Structure formats: C-alpha cells, structure tokens
Amino acid sequence: MRIFEIQYCRDPHLALLMNKPEGYFPGETLVGKIPVEGTLTGSIQLHWVDAHNRLVADIPLIFNQAKNAFSFRLHLTSALTVFNRLLCKINNEAVAENEFLITPIDKSWDDFHAVTWASYPLGCAEKLAEYGIDGAVTYSASVRNHNLKQFNTTYIDQVAPKAFSWYHRNAAKMWVYDRQPYIDFLNKKAKTDPYFSLPISSLLTRQHCLSEESTRKLIADRMRQTVDVQRKSAPLFFNIADEIGIADQAAPFDFCFCPTCMNQFRQWLRCKFITLDALNQTWESHFSLWDEVFPMTTHMTIQQNKGRKRKNISSWMYHRAFMEKSMADALSFARDIGRSVDSHGRFGTTGLQAPNAFGGWDFERLCRSVDVMIPYNMGNNFEIIRSLNPDLITMSPYFGNSPVLIRHMWFQLFHGDRAFIFWDNHEKDGALLTLPDKRPTYRAKLLGPHLREMQEGIGRMIIHGRRLEDKIGIHYSQSSIHAHWMLENAALGEAWIRRSSADEFIRNEFRKRRESLVFAIEDTGRQHHFRSYAQLKIQGLLPAREKIFFMSGSVCFSESEALAVEKYVREGGIVVADNLLGLFNEHGVEQKEGRLDKLFGLVRQSGKPSKGNIRLTPHAAGLGIMGKEIAFPASERLKATSRAEVLGKSGSSDCLILHSVGKGKTVYLNFDLQDYRDVRHDATHKAGNDLRKVLEALFILAGIERRVGLEDRNGSHVPGLETVCFANQDEEYVTLGYTHPPRLEEGSLGGEVKRFLLKPYDVSVPVKVTFPKKAHLYDVRKHSYLGFKDAHTFTFKPLEAKIFALLPAKVQCLKIRAPKTIHVGHSCVMEVSLVSEGRTLSGHTLHLDVYSPAGKWIYYYSQNITLNGHTGTLNVPFALNDKKGRWKAVVRDVQSGMTETAFIRLV
Structure with missing residues (x-):
C-alpha cells in the first residue's frame, strides 16, 4: 500500500x-x-x-x-x-x-450542458445553476482547480495552442515578422522575377511547422502532461487549441515552405503522381529530380495565369491540400497521444472557421481528426460537420447579451449541439454574475430561463432523438473551394496577402453560393446532408440514400467522383448542377469541356450569355415549373444536345436542361444561386420565390415530399422559419425556429458588404403547421396537450422556438413509488412509470426536481433520465447533513408535460 x-x-x-x-x-x-x-x-x-x-x-x-x-x-x-x-x-x-x-465510470455525453469560460470564485455554482450553467472551463496546471471544486462539469482549455494557433495569439507579430517582409520582397524581387523560388523557404516558414519533429514533440509533451494530470477529473473534453490555423485562422498566407515541409510534401506527391514525368506534365514544370520539386506560391500562380485562356493552378492546389493534410494529421496526432493516456477521453478544438482555401480548413479531413468541435456558426460548417461525421460532438460559443442569442441557442440545439460555452471574462456585456455579491446580470436573466429549459430534459430529449432527413445530398468539394478562391481573387494581384480571416469569410462567393443552396432547400421544408469528395470516392452515391444530389459550384473534382456520379445517375439518381461544372480536372487544370457535360446533355459555346431573365419553355410546365420566366440570368452560353429537354432560355443560351440517362436524370440550371441568401427573408421577392419554385419541382420529380407543411394565414411561404424533425422509436418531434438572419458585415479591406440587418424576423407571424400524420400532439415547451390532430395554427413570436411531440398514444399519468420515510445518509430510490391510453410509450425523458423542507430547489439532486420502456428509476442520495423534514420530488414527462409529485420525510 x-x-x-x-x-x-x-x-x-x-x-x-x-x-x-x-x-x-x-x-x-x-x-x-x-x-x-x-x-x-x-x-x-x-x-x-x-x-x-x-x-x-x-x-x-x-x-x-x-x-x-x-x-x-x-x-x-x-x-x-x-x-x-x-x-x-x-x-x-x-x-x-x-x-x-472519484472518476465516474460512465463518461457518456448523453445530456445537455452549459459551461462558462470564466473562473468564478468558490460558492458561485449554486447561483449559476439557477440560470442554467452547470460547468466551467479549467486549465492544465492542476487538477485541484477551484472550478472543479464546485462543478462536476468542466472542460480543459488550450492544451497545445503554441503549435496550432501561434499566429492568432500573436497576430501583430505575424505582420512584423512574416507578412510585411513577404510584402516587401514581392514589391522588389517579384517585379523582375515572378517565378522565384529559392528565397521563399526562409520567408515562408511557419513558426512551429506542423511537419517538424520538434513541433510534434511539443504537442506530445503538452498532451501527455495535461491529460495525465486531468484525466481523473473526467472533463467533457480536452481542447487541443482554440482558433487554430496554418496562419491566423483562415487568413491567406503561403505557409509552409520550410525544408522539412517540402521533403514531406515531395514524398506525398510521389504517392500521388508515381513518376516525376507525370508531375511535370500536370504542373507544366521541368524538374529533373524529385528533390527539386517546389510548388508555386499564390503570387506565382496569379502571375503565371494572367492572360491564359486555360488556367493551371495545380502546383498551388497541391500545396494547399498538403497543408490541410498537415493540420488534420497534427490534430490526429494530438488526439492519439491523448488517447494513449486516457482511452476514454475526448479531444477537440474550438473557434472553428468556415471551409476555406487557406488555414487548413478542409472539413473532410478535420472531421476525422477530433472528437469535439466548437465552430463559429459560419459557412454551413455545422451542417457539414454533422454530415461528414455524425458521431462528432458539437458545441456553440456565445458572446454578449443580445436577445437574438435566444433564437440562436434554440437553433443550435435543433442542429445537434450537446452543450454551449458562454464567453464570460467578467465584461459588462458578458458576465453572468456580478462579483463579489453574486447577483445575476441582465445576460443571466435573459438567457437563464432558456438554458434551464434545455437542461431540464428538452436537451436530453433532442440528443436522444434521431434526426430525420430527406435524402437530399450536397457535394462537398475542397478542390472546388481552392479553384474558386483563385478564380475570385486573382484580380486582386498582390493585395490578396492583405486579406484577413474575416475577409476570407465575407468576400467569398463560393461560400455565399453554398449558403444560398442550403437556405433554399430548408426554405422548401426539407433537410439535407453533405457528401464529401472522399465519401464519393470510397462509398459512391446510392439512389436509395440520396434521391437527389446537388453539385453547386463543383468546378473541380476527381475522376473517381465523376465516375461515382455517372454510375449514380444510370442507377436512378437525379443530379442537379448550377454552373461551371467540372471545368477544372482534379489537379486544377482548366479544361475545354466540363468533365460531366455529356452526362448533363450540354455543349459549351464561346462568348458571354444574355443578361435578361430566363424565359420558360412549354416543357417547364411538364416538370411543374409554372409561369413565363424566372428572375435569374443565364451564367454560361450553353446548347443542349438533341436528347435533352430545354425548360428555359436566355437569348441563345439554354437553361434548365433536363437530360435522361439510364434510369436517372440530370438537371443543369445554368444560373447562379449566390444572391438567394440575401433575399430569402422577403416573401415577395421574385427571384427567391422562383428558386423555391424550381427546387419544389425538382423535389417532386425525385419523390421527396415535404415532411411538415408550413404556411402563413394566406397560405404563403414564411421566410426564415425552419423545421427540423427527430424520431424516437415510434414518436416524432417537430422543431420550429428561425434560421440565422443576415446582417451587415465589414472586412479589413474596407467597404460594406451588401447584406441586410437583423430586422426581417423580428415580427410575430400567424402560421399553420401541417404534420406528417394524425397523432396525439403536445407543445413540449408549454407542457400542454393540443389534441389528436395533424395540423396546428398559432402565432410564432420573434424570439420563440417551438417543439411539438407527435405521440401514438395520449399520456394519462405518471406513477411514482417512493418511500414515505427515509433516514439521512441513505439513498431514496423512486420507481417511476408512464401510463398511456391504448399502448405503451417508451423511451421518454423524465426530469426530476427536488425541494428541501424550506422549499429551496436543490440543484444537485435534480436530474434527467431516459425511460427503459415505460419505467425508470430515480435515485436521490441524501446526505447526513441534509435538513430533516418533508422533502418534495416533482417528476415531469418532458414530451407530454405530465407531472407527478411525491413527498418524502427525511428523519
């Protein structure tokens, strides 16, 4: 011993x-x-x-x-x-x-949590619990951190930031030591020699290069030390680093060209190309030895492609992909080291950006490198994450005290979050309690009631539900993100290097295109998922899994992806593309014809398309697209082949080209979607209505009916309201809430981006919801029974979120078997059963609140459980110093709102 x-x-x-x-x-x-x-x-x-x-x-x-x-x-x-x-x-x-x-044996994350990024002094946990906060951040130095002394729920922050986020934590130094010298060099050397290479290694070497053995040792030492110290505290997760990036988050910079990185890059290229001749042919280079291979920088690539009829950005694209691989590999390495110390631990990263060409933001790779992600909700990153790795846990960060946060919190719960983190550095707008008096702030009073709701069973109910989707797939193409960046930004010349991470998000047409498609699908009442380039290569596409597949902005993809799409269409799938489809091959070399032009039944023509709206042909009505025109101009000059149907024309350009291939079909829209995200809030906007009309016709063609009907009092579209549905055995839950509204944004290059303020969704709207079937309908948040019905009409308020439970039987009552008397220091075990009419309801969520003889809510005895069938057990471990007298236990069935109370005398 x-x-x-x-x-x-x-x-x-x-x-x-x-x-x-x-x-x-x-x-x-x-x-x-x-x-x-x-x-x-x-x-x-x-x-x-x-x-x-x-x-x-x-x-x-x-x-x-x-x-x-x-x-x-x-x-x-x-x-x-x-x-x-x-x-x-x-x-x-x-x-x-x-x-x-005492480390819990069960480390499952099956309930909802809300934690604060702040260190509140001992004695604050009880007051914070009243406002829905049940945990806090802690750091690696000591397991005896005072937050652990008052919270059971903690997460360990910033384990290895030096390796992953040095440039964000030292943004000013980056300008002095990295960006400005590179700009100065470009202003001198590049004027006379645009294809320079040798001096770049010293100028473009990343601090703590992720390929260097010294960086790996730094990561390993930090992970081993921290996880070994903290594993017994059973944290929710270990945060490897916050706001990571190859440079400063998603800011564009050409890291890394150090010798170690280049050697590993060449080894990786050998696996891709096999022979040096194959690489030279693709890159249009003349390397005689593998050791000479050196990729072009962004500046070189822009210079080389000026005035070229067909662009070649292959060298640059391969380097970008390698840096994305380096970031993902380093995160995987950190997680593997962590797991070697704590096999049950979770390892993640916080402050994630949108998919981007710079910074390492390839979510296909990232989603398989960590267990937990806390993204800033931007560029559909949440939807991409849940699609590419459904097992990955997500959380959202919150800042400030705007009432709009209420809407965001419910939105994020419905979109898969299992916890929230509240930035609270005791600022005026961020603090939850004033100190030292522990009084709740406006922020706590504003958000607390909603957090309490989520913690009192609703969060657990949603987490245990299975999200229902509508077999609508969207292509996630990282190579297209690379290609679009160069197409969009080459005209900037040397100014590209001055773009910040914010610019990369705001001034990103490809991101707007993706957001517009996602919003438009959701606005028709459907849900979707993304399929990545790797999934297409490995798993392919199946008509039984994706009835329809969208390739929006897919300008660059691999031959294996193209073959998977062709096979999918022949077997009965429907593929929809907007424009510029497949104009670059998988290496980043522009082609004369798109790789899938033949599949889509089109021929490209030279010249610019007409600027007028697309006129609908008589064939459009056959697909269910009614009217004379749609308020979109053509994107490209195209001609349909003889076997294809033309549903729309703009001048001499064919649009809405419908082509039958095997058992399936393709549809080439030939118009740009990117502005929809800015007009969707306006129910009267013609372009918005026209896009929803086209998508509705395509979904009917694919046999995808709207699961939940949603309309205003006039039977019209309700802007911005989204339905997300969940299943739990033979029950369904329908959630209803506003999506994130548009807002004005500004980037570091100056100038206001054309977006709208937060006003569109700040009005009450009478709505009618039509459900998939008749069922016993409950309003979960109001704890009320609405009847046996398949529709419900009500007024939706601006900051509201609705949750409806569709149950196959009506709940009659809850029954509690509890001892009438129990001694202090003993556990009170209560057997609970849910009684319903006609059939047994199972898998429901129950919430327990416990009150002392003085009527005080005892937060640490409150709990949620999921019933095994229609019965369950609740356990309250009374302490020796608990007050003697009449205690009250209130049990509520979360789905129906049915409650029952038991009284226990503690002696």
Whole structure:
C-alpha cells in the first residue's frame, strides 16, 4: 500500500494519509490512516465531504496502539461529485483534510450542458445553476482547480495552442515578422522575377511547422502532461487549441515552405503522381529530380495565369491540400497521444472557421481528426460537420447579451449541439454574475430561463432523438473551394496577402453560393446532408440514400467522383448542377469541356450569355415549373444536345436542361444561386420565390415530399422559419425556429458588404403547421396537450422556438413509488412509470426536481433520465447533513408535460 503526504494540515502533529493519490473509481475502497504523534485528548471524527459540502459519510476509525495510528476504510458507493474531501476533526475543530477525486465510470455525453469560460470564485455554482450553467472551463496546471471544486462539469482549455494557433495569439507579430517582409520582397524581387523560388523557404516558414519533429514533440509533451494530470477529473473534453490555423485562422498566407515541409510534401506527391514525368506534365514544370520539386506560391500562380485562356493552378492546389493534410494529421496526432493516456477521453478544438482555401480548413479531413468541435456558426460548417461525421460532438460559443442569442441557442440545439460555452471574462456585456455579491446580470436573466429549459430534459430529449432527413445530398468539394478562391481573387494581384480571416469569410462567393443552396432547400421544408469528395470516392452515391444530389459550384473534382456520379445517375439518381461544372480536372487544370457535360446533355459555346431573365419553355410546365420566366440570368452560353429537354432560355443560351440517362436524370440550371441568401427573408421577392419554385419541382420529380407543411394565414411561404424533425422509436418531434438572419458585415479591406440587418424576423407571424400524420400532439415547451390532430395554427413570436411531440398514444399519468420515510445518509430510490391510453410509450425523458423542507430547489439532486420502456428509476442520495423534514420530488414527462409529485420525510 502506497502512502503519501497530506496537502493541507493545520496541526503539524497530525497527518491524514490515503492509498491512491491519483484518485478512485466508484465502488473502490479508500484505505488510509492517521498517524498520531504525542497524546490526543478529546474526540476525533473523520468525515467524507463532497463538492456541494454534503456530509456523505462519517468514517469509523480503528486505533492501532502498536503503530500509534488510526486506520480507516471507506467504500465509495454514494459519490455525487468528482471532487471530494476527507475532513478530520478533533473536538469538532477541523485539524486536517485531504482531497481526492472519484472518476465516474460512465463518461457518456448523453445530456445537455452549459459551461462558462470564466473562473468564478468558490460558492458561485449554486447561483449559476439557477440560470442554467452547470460547468466551467479549467486549465492544465492542476487538477485541484477551484472550478472543479464546485462543478462536476468542466472542460480543459488550450492544451497545445503554441503549435496550432501561434499566429492568432500573436497576430501583430505575424505582420512584423512574416507578412510585411513577404510584402516587401514581392514589391522588389517579384517585379523582375515572378517565378522565384529559392528565397521563399526562409520567408515562408511557419513558426512551429506542423511537419517538424520538434513541433510534434511539443504537442506530445503538452498532451501527455495535461491529460495525465486531468484525466481523473473526467472533463467533457480536452481542447487541443482554440482558433487554430496554418496562419491566423483562415487568413491567406503561403505557409509552409520550410525544408522539412517540402521533403514531406515531395514524398506525398510521389504517392500521388508515381513518376516525376507525370508531375511535370500536370504542373507544366521541368524538374529533373524529385528533390527539386517546389510548388508555386499564390503570387506565382496569379502571375503565371494572367492572360491564359486555360488556367493551371495545380502546383498551388497541391500545396494547399498538403497543408490541410498537415493540420488534420497534427490534430490526429494530438488526439492519439491523448488517447494513449486516457482511452476514454475526448479531444477537440474550438473557434472553428468556415471551409476555406487557406488555414487548413478542409472539413473532410478535420472531421476525422477530433472528437469535439466548437465552430463559429459560419459557412454551413455545422451542417457539414454533422454530415461528414455524425458521431462528432458539437458545441456553440456565445458572446454578449443580445436577445437574438435566444433564437440562436434554440437553433443550435435543433442542429445537434450537446452543450454551449458562454464567453464570460467578467465584461459588462458578458458576465453572468456580478462579483463579489453574486447577483445575476441582465445576460443571466435573459438567457437563464432558456438554458434551464434545455437542461431540464428538452436537451436530453433532442440528443436522444434521431434526426430525420430527406435524402437530399450536397457535394462537398475542397478542390472546388481552392479553384474558386483563385478564380475570385486573382484580380486582386498582390493585395490578396492583405486579406484577413474575416475577409476570407465575407468576400467569398463560393461560400455565399453554398449558403444560398442550403437556405433554399430548408426554405422548401426539407433537410439535407453533405457528401464529401472522399465519401464519393470510397462509398459512391446510392439512389436509395440520396434521391437527389446537388453539385453547386463543383468546378473541380476527381475522376473517381465523376465516375461515382455517372454510375449514380444510370442507377436512378437525379443530379442537379448550377454552373461551371467540372471545368477544372482534379489537379486544377482548366479544361475545354466540363468533365460531366455529356452526362448533363450540354455543349459549351464561346462568348458571354444574355443578361435578361430566363424565359420558360412549354416543357417547364411538364416538370411543374409554372409561369413565363424566372428572375435569374443565364451564367454560361450553353446548347443542349438533341436528347435533352430545354425548360428555359436566355437569348441563345439554354437553361434548365433536363437530360435522361439510364434510369436517372440530370438537371443543369445554368444560373447562379449566390444572391438567394440575401433575399430569402422577403416573401415577395421574385427571384427567391422562383428558386423555391424550381427546387419544389425538382423535389417532386425525385419523390421527396415535404415532411411538415408550413404556411402563413394566406397560405404563403414564411421566410426564415425552419423545421427540423427527430424520431424516437415510434414518436416524432417537430422543431420550429428561425434560421440565422443576415446582417451587415465589414472586412479589413474596407467597404460594406451588401447584406441586410437583423430586422426581417423580428415580427410575430400567424402560421399553420401541417404534420406528417394524425397523432396525439403536445407543445413540449408549454407542457400542454393540443389534441389528436395533424395540423396546428398559432402565432410564432420573434424570439420563440417551438417543439411539438407527435405521440401514438395520449399520456394519462405518471406513477411514482417512493418511500414515505427515509433516514439521512441513505439513498431514496423512486420507481417511476408512464401510463398511456391504448399502448405503451417508451423511451421518454423524465426530469426530476427536488425541494428541501424550506422549499429551496436543490440543484444537485435534480436530474434527467431516459425511460427503459415505460419505467425508470430515480435515485436521490441524501446526505447526513441534509435538513430533516418533508422533502418534495416533482417528476415531469418532458414530451407530454405530465407531472407527478411525491413527498418524502427525511428523519
């Protein structure tokens, strides 16, 4: 048995020793002793006290006269908190204590949490719990962090930021030591020699290059040290680093050209090209040895392609892809090191950007490199993450105290979040409590009631539901993101280097195109998922999984992706493209014809298309697209082949080209979607209505009916309202909330981007919701039964979110079997059953609130459970120092709102 010295002792003649300083698991036995020096007079007691100051147990002491020591054994069966203390008293005066951790065996993340990025002093947990906060950030230095002493829920922040986010944490230094020297060099050397290479290695070497062995050692040392210290505290996750990036988040910069990076890059290229001749042919280069291979920088690529009829950006694209691989590999390496120390730990990263050409933001790679992501909701990154890795856990960060946050929180819960993080550095707009008086701020009063709702069972109900989608696939193409960046920004010349991470988001036409498609699909009442380039290559496309597949902005993709799409169409799938489809091959070399032009039944023509709206032909009505025209101009000059149907024309350009191939069809829109995101809030806008009309026709063609009908009092479209549906066994939950509205944004290059303010969704709207079937309908948030029906009419308020439960049977009551009397220090076990009419309802979520004899809500006894069938067990481990008297337990079925109360007398 190993003994260690106490950490705190008031009496130098008394020590409190335990056998396992690293901590315990529930069910283990704590063995210890209290050596005595000299003579003790009076009584001695030993108490087990937890983080809530509950007296869990009085520990019997046995005196060994020969060793002049007290010994004790404590079986750890009633742990409620991770942090615990042994407190020794003589004559009722505390003389020694020691701390120990009890690590939960079950580390599943099956309930909703809200944590704060702040260090509130001890004694704040109870007040924060009243406003829905159940955890806090902590750091790697010590497992005895005071936040762990009051919260069971913590996460470990910033384990290895030096390797992953040095440039964000040192943004000013980046300008001085990296960007400005490069700009100065471009202004001199590049004027006379645009294809320079040798000096670049020193100018474009990343601090802590992710390919360097020294960086890997830095990551490994930090991960091992931190995880070893903190694993017994059972954190929600370890945050490897915040706001990562190859440079400063998504800011464009040509890192990294250091010798180590280039050597690994060449090895990777050998696997891609096999022979040097193949690389030279693709890159249009003349390397004689593999050791000479050197990619073009952004500046070189822009210069080389000026005035070229067909562009070649292959060298630059391969370097961008390699840097994305480097970032993902480094994160995977950090996670693997963490798992080697804590096999049950979760490892993630926070402050994620949108998919982008710079910074390492290839989400196909990133989604397989970590367990947890906390993205800033931008550029559809949440939808991409849940699509590419459904098992990955997401959370959202929140800043400030705007009422709009209420809308965002419900939106994020419906879109897969299992927790929220609240930035709270005790600023005026960010603090939740004032200090030292612990008074709730406006922010706490604003957001607290909603967080309490989510924590009192709604979050768990949604987490345990299975999200329902509509077999609508969207192509996620990282190579197209690369190609679009060069097409959009080559005209900037050398000014590209001055773009910030914010510019990369704001001035990004490809991102707007993707957002517009996603919003338009959601505005027709359907849900979707993304399929990545890797998934197409490995798994292909199946008509049974994707009835329709959109290739929006897919300007560059691989031959394997093209073959998968062709096979999918022949087998009965429908593929829809907007424009510029496949004009670059997988290497980034522009082609005369698009790779899938033949599949789509079109021929490209030279010249610019007409600027007028697209006129609909009689064939359009056959597809269900009614009217004379749609308010979009043609994007390209195209001619349909003889076997294709032309549903629209703009001058001499064919649009809405419908082509039958095998059992399937293709549709080439030949118009640009990117402005829809800015007009969707206006129900009267013709272009918005026209796009929804076209998509509705395509979904009907694919056999995808709207799952939930949604209309205003006039039967018209309701802007911005989204329905997300979940299934739980034979029940369905329908959620309704506003999507993120557009807003004005500004980038570092100056100038206002044309977007709209937050006003469109700030009005109450009478709406009618039509459900998939007749069912016993419940308004979950109002705890009310609405009847056996398939439709419901109500007024939707600006900051509201609705959750409807469609149950196959009406809930009659809850039954609780609980002891009428129980002794302090004993657990109160309550058997609960859900009674319904006609059939058994199973898998429901129950919430328990416990109140003391004085009527005080005891937050740490409150809990959620998921019923096994229609029954379940609730356990309240009363402490020895809990107040005696009449306690109240209130149990609520979350889906129906049905409640039942039990009274227990504590004696």
